[in-house]
Amino acid sequence: MNDIDQIARGEFLKQTNGLAADPYILQQLDYDLRTSGFAGKTNIPQLIYLSAITAAFEKPVSVVIKGESGSGKSFALQSGLRYLPSTAYQEVHGMSAKALLYAAKSELKHKMLIIQEAAGFNADGWAYLRQLLSEGRLTYKTVVQTKDGPAGKELPTVEGPVGLFMTTTQNRLHPEDETRFLSVYVDQSREQIRRAIMSYGDAESTARATGLVAEFHALFEYVRSGPKSVVIPYRRRLLELFPDSYPRVLRDIPKVMALIEAHALLHQELRAKKGGAVEAHPEDYAAVHKLIGDALAVGLQAIVPPHIVEVVRAVEAMHELLGEAVSQVEVAQYLDREQSAVSRNLRTAVGEGYVENRNPGQGKEHAYVPGKRSLPTKEVLPHPDRLFGTPARDTERSFGPA
Structure with a gap:
C-alpha cells in the first residue's frame, strides 16, 4: 500500500468516529436500524452488511432473501444496503438473462450484484449466474451476421x-x-406484522433517518481498502465438528469461513495480528453462528423454517381434534392467515413429506393429514460453547429497547 492509499485509509478510519474500535459493531447496526424505524429482528440487514465485505474475497458470500409478497424482503435488503456505499454494489431491476451477458461495462468485480425477485429469471439467466458466481467470470459467444455469413463473436468478459x-x-x-446461496427467510409471523404496523406510529424513528449511516460507509471503505488476510486459529476444530451426512456442507463451509474472516476484519482494530494477518477471535465465530446458524440448518433440511412448521403443526392439531383430513381453507381459518400464503406453505410441507395430501390434483379440494416425516431439529453449525469448550465472550450489548 503506497503513502497516498495509507493517507486515504487513515481518513476513512477518522470518519468512522470510533465505530471501528467498537467491540459491538453489528449490535450498533442493530440499534441504529431499530431507532430508525426498522421493526423486528435485524439479522438480514446485518448479514447483508457482513456479506458485502466478502465481495473483496475470491469467493464472495451470496444471499437470497425469501418470503411471500409484501412480507418485507425488499425492505430488509434495502435496509442493509443503506449502510453500504453505492460503490459496493450494482443494483438492477427486472434484469433479463441477456442483459447479464452485456454487464461487462458495469464493472462488477469485487461488488455485490442486486437482483430483485428471482422469479423474473429464466433457465438461461440462472445458467449465466451460476457461471459468474462459481467461476468468478462470465464468458459467452454469440453469432453475428457478416458479409461472409454467420460468424462467432465473443462478448466482453464479465x-x-x-x-x-x-x-x-x-x-x-x-x-x-x-x-x-445462503437462504434466509423474513419473519412472516403475525407478531412481526403487528410490529411493522406499530412502527408507522413512531414519528421520531422515521425522522431519525441518517443515524450512523456515514460512519458505516466509512467503516466499509476502511476495511475494503486494507489488507484482507485473516487467520482462524480454530479452523481445524470447527471443521471436525461439521456433520458429514450432508454433501451440501462442502459448499457451505467456505461461506462460514468467509463470514468469520469478514467479521474479524470488521473488528481488526481490536484483533491481534499474526504475520500481518488479522487473527479471528471466538467472538467472530459466535457472531456468525448467531446470524446464519438457522439458515444453514434450513438449507440442509436439518430444521424447518417457522412458516412451514406453522402449517404442519396446524394440520397435526386439527387432525388430532377432528380425526379426519382438513382442507386448505380450514387450515387458513385455523391460523387466521391469508389463503395464498397458507397454500404455498402447505405445498412445500407436502413436497417435503411433513404433510400428506390425500386428494391431490388441480381443481380438487385438497385433503391434508399429517405426513410420515417428522419435523427435524438437528444442529449443523456447532454452538460456540461446543466449539470452544467454554462460553465465548458475550458479543452482544444492549443499546436500547428490543
Whole structure:
C-alpha cells in the first residue's frame, strides 16, 4: 500500500468516529436500524452488511432473501444496503438473462450484484449466474451476421469475483442454485406484522433517518481498502465438528469461513495480528453462528423454517381434534392467515413429506393429514460453547429497547 492509499485509509478510519474500535459493531447496526424505524429482528440487514465485505474475497458470500409478497424482503435488503456505499454494489431491476451477458461495462468485480425477485429469471439467466458466481467470470459467444455469413463473436468478459443479493417468493430454488446461496427467510409471523404496523406510529424513528449511516460507509471503505488476510486459529476444530451426512456442507463451509474472516476484519482494530494477518477471535465465530446458524440448518433440511412448521403443526392439531383430513381453507381459518400464503406453505410441507395430501390434483379440494416425516431439529453449525469448550465472550450489548 503506497503513502497516498495509507493517507486515504487513515481518513476513512477518522470518519468512522470510533465505530471501528467498537467491540459491538453489528449490535450498533442493530440499534441504529431499530431507532430508525426498522421493526423486528435485524439479522438480514446485518448479514447483508457482513456479506458485502466478502465481495473483496475470491469467493464472495451470496444471499437470497425469501418470503411471500409484501412480507418485507425488499425492505430488509434495502435496509442493509443503506449502510453500504453505492460503490459496493450494482443494483438492477427486472434484469433479463441477456442483459447479464452485456454487464461487462458495469464493472462488477469485487461488488455485490442486486437482483430483485428471482422469479423474473429464466433457465438461461440462472445458467449465466451460476457461471459468474462459481467461476468468478462470465464468458459467452454469440453469432453475428457478416458479409461472409454467420460468424462467432465473443462478448466482453464479465469479470468477477461477484457476490449476489436476491429476493424471491419461492420457498426453494433449483438445487443447483440453492446451494450457491445462503437462504434466509423474513419473519412472516403475525407478531412481526403487528410490529411493522406499530412502527408507522413512531414519528421520531422515521425522522431519525441518517443515524450512523456515514460512519458505516466509512467503516466499509476502511476495511475494503486494507489488507484482507485473516487467520482462524480454530479452523481445524470447527471443521471436525461439521456433520458429514450432508454433501451440501462442502459448499457451505467456505461461506462460514468467509463470514468469520469478514467479521474479524470488521473488528481488526481490536484483533491481534499474526504475520500481518488479522487473527479471528471466538467472538467472530459466535457472531456468525448467531446470524446464519438457522439458515444453514434450513438449507440442509436439518430444521424447518417457522412458516412451514406453522402449517404442519396446524394440520397435526386439527387432525388430532377432528380425526379426519382438513382442507386448505380450514387450515387458513385455523391460523387466521391469508389463503395464498397458507397454500404455498402447505405445498412445500407436502413436497417435503411433513404433510400428506390425500386428494391431490388441480381443481380438487385438497385433503391434508399429517405426513410420515417428522419435523427435524438437528444442529449443523456447532454452538460456540461446543466449539470452544467454554462460553465465548458475550458479543452482544444492549443499546436500547428490543
